[in-house]
Amino acid sequence: MPSYLPSQADLIQRARQGSDEAFSRLVNDHQQAVRGFVRRLCALPDDADDLAQDAFVTAWANLHKLIDGVSFRTFVCGIAYRKALNDRRRFNRSGARDTEWQGLTPQSHTSTVDSRLTVQAALAQLPIEQRAAVSLCVAGDYSHSEAAEILGLPLGTVKSHIQKGREKLNALLGVSS
Known part of the structure; x- marks a missing residue:
C-alpha cells in the first residue's frame, strides 16, 4: 500500500x-x-x-x-x-x-594569476548583492524571478547583479568571456 x-x-x-x-x-x-x-x-x-x-x-x-x-x-x-x-x-x-x-x-585584496583563486574565494570578493544573485541563479539553480523574490529586488536589478558578478568572477578567475 x-x-x-x-x-x-x-x-x-x-x-x-x-x-x-x-x-x-x-x-x-x-x-x-x-x-x-x-x-x-x-x-x-x-x-x-x-x-x-x-x-x-x-x-x-x-x-x-x-x-x-x-x-x-x-x-x-x-x-x-x-x-x-x-x-x-x-x-x-x-x-x-x-x-x-x-x-x-585596510590592505588591498588584489589578486594575481599566480594566486589561483578558488571559486569560493572569488565569490567572497563580490559585493553581497551580486554574490547572492549569482549564488541563487548560477549555483542554486533558481530562476531570475525566484531570485528577485528572495532578494526583494526588481527582476532587472537581479539580472544586472548576475551579469556584473559573472564578469567579475571571470576576471578574478582568469577566465576569458
Whole structure:
C-alpha cells in the first residue's frame, strides 16, 4: 500500500496550525538548499549554519506571513538573505572599529594569476548583492524571478547583479568571456 506524501501546501498548512512534525518535514526538505545558499554569502563560513538555523527559526515564528503560492524554500531563503545582509553589516562595522582602533589602513585584496583563486574565494570578493544573485541563479539553480523574490529586488536589478558578478568572477578567475 503506497504511503501518502503530503504536499508542501499541506505541510505549510499543518505547520501554521502548530504541527512541529510538519515544520520539521519542511526543514528537512529544504535545509540543504538554504544552507548552501547561506554558505556562499557569509563573511565567515562557520557562521553559515548558525544563520541558516536562525532563518528557519524566524520562518517558524513568521509562517503566517508566507503568501500562498510562494514556496517555503523561497520564503526561508529570503529570510536567510536578510540575515546574511545584517551579519555582513555587523562584520563590516566590527572590522571598521578594529581598524580604526588599531590605527591600521585596510590592505588591498588584489589578486594575481599566480594566486589561483578558488571559486569560493572569488565569490567572497563580490559585493553581497551580486554574490547572492549569482549564488541563487548560477549555483542554486533558481530562476531570475525566484531570485528577485528572495532578494526583494526588481527582476532587472537581479539580472544586472548576475551579469556584473559573472564578469567579475571571470576576471578574478582568469577566465576569458
